[in-house]
Amino acid sequence: xxxxxxxxxxxxTLVPPPVVEDDANAEIGLIAxxxxxWAMTEARDALREAGIATGYLLLxxxxxxxxxxxxxxxxxxxxxxxxxxxxxxxxxxxxxxxLGPDRV
Numbered sequence: 001x002x003x004x005x006x007x008x009x010x011x012x013t014l015v016p017p018p019v020v021e022d023d024a025n026a027e028i029g030l031i032a033x034x035x036x037x038w039a040m041t042e043a044r045d046a047l048r049e050a051g052i053a054t055g056y057l058l059l060x061x062x063x064x065x066x067x068x069x070x071x072x073x074x075x076x077x078x079x080x081x082x083x084x085x086x087x088x089x090x091x092x093x094x095x096x097x098x099l100g101p102d103r104v
Contacts, residue, residue, distance in 0.1 A: 008063055012073075015061035020071055026053035029075030029092065033059035035079045042059050043081075072097045078104045 032040040037058055044054055057071045072078060078099070080090040094104050 012063050012065050013065065015065060017065050017067050018060050018071070019056075019058040020067055021054050021056040022071070022074065023053045026055045027076040027101045028052070029055040029057065029071060029078045030081060031057045031059065031071075031078060031089075033089065034083075036083060040081055062092075069097065072099065076103070080104060 030040060030044065038054065040058075047054055047101060055071065055075055057068065059068075072093070078093065080087070080093055082089045090104055094100065099104070
């Protein structure tokens with residue numbers, strides 16, 4: 001198990017990093033991946049026009065890289081935008097970060 005855990009941690013440094021767009025004034029962080037990216041771009045524009053600042057992270061690969069943990073720690077509330085009825089990615093985010101449903 002230790003050997004597999006080490007491989008997993010090494011993989012974090014080798015996968016493509018996420019695309020991160022931080023906003024120092026935002027309390028909300030949005031996380032998306034795959035085909036939800038363009039919808040998120042449009043939604044962030046609409047939110048910005050309504051005076052709601054957001055940070056954005058576009059996932060590129062699993063396992064999550066170090067940038068992901070830093071992003072998750074910067075925002076009071078995270079929203080995972082996905083096209084999965086069961087919210088599978090949100091569950092993975094909760095497991096990875098240790099954050100509860102009140103934050104993700």
